[in-house]
Amino acid sequence: MKTAEIKLTIELDDNNVPENILWESTDSENKEALPVKSMMLALWDNSYKNTLRIDLWTKDMPVDEMKRFFYETLQTMGDSFLRATGETNIVEDLRDYCVHFAEKMEIIK
Structure with a gap:
């Protein structure tokens, strides 16, 4: 079985507002963290039959x-x-x- 890891790094200001969002994947040819301005992550919780979400964007988006x-x-x-x-x-x-x-x-x- 193959395993891949996705890593998100969120840099926050003093008010916990995202200043930078970086993502990287062990399965990518690019081994550097890439900056993005916005992200939406949705995960299905099978136990509770609902969606878990993380929506973030940088303050300069x-x-x-x-x-x-x-x-x-x-x-x-x-x-x-x-x-x-x-x-x-x-x-x-x-x-x-x-x-x-x-x-x-x-x-x-």
């Missing part, structure tokens, strides 16, 4: 990039849901919503 981050996250969640369930119809609905979201947030015209 621009609002326009946060809008794009949410848009792309919604899009990729649809892709993942399709691969996991094969539920084409609902994924098409989610993609339609993503277009609506992008238009409202002025991400796309």
Whole structure:
């Protein structure tokens, strides 16, 4: 069995607000920690049948990039849901919503 480890390092200011987020993986060709401005981590707790979440972003994350981050996250969640369930119809609905979201947030015209 192969094992891989993902490591997140969050550098906080005096008020515990993230200043830097770094991630690295033992399974990556790049062995250096890479900086990111935002992250969403969702884990399924099978015992309680609910989702555990960590959503973090650095204090210098621009609002326009946060809008794009949410848009792309919604899009990729649809892709993942399709691969996991094969539920084409609902994924098409989610993609339609993503277009609506992008238009409202002025991400796309």
